[in-house]
Amino acid sequence: MSMSEMNRRAVRVLEEWDPFALGEERYGVEIGNVVDQLHVLDHPSDLAKQIQSIYEVSFEKWIPLEKCVDISYKLLALKYEAKSII
Incomplete structure (x- = not known):
């Protein structure tokens, strides 16, 4: 899987997550920020804290x-799948 494919799949996972039940289209900025963090973080709890912070600041x-x-x-599984194929 390419990195661009990983990004698309990560966006889809985050859209489906919809933590505040606002509709999938309501999280564009937050999803972009989370995908950016996905590229630099490798530990689930570190990424989770960033996700929590990103959504809390916005909403x-x-x-x-x-x-x-x-x-x-789920997101890190996509990342490792992409890395293993490269």
Whole structure:
């Protein structure tokens, strides 16, 4: 899988996640920021904390860290799949 394909798949995972039930189209900026962090972070808890912070800053709502960890594992699985093929 190419990095651009990984990015597309990560965007889709995050759109489907919809943590505040606002609709998939409402998170463009946040999704972009999370995908950027995905490229630099490799540990699920580090990525989860960044996800939590990104969404909290934008929406002034807190997401439990456990939910962020769950999504971070899905995203990191995509990243490692992309790395293993390159």
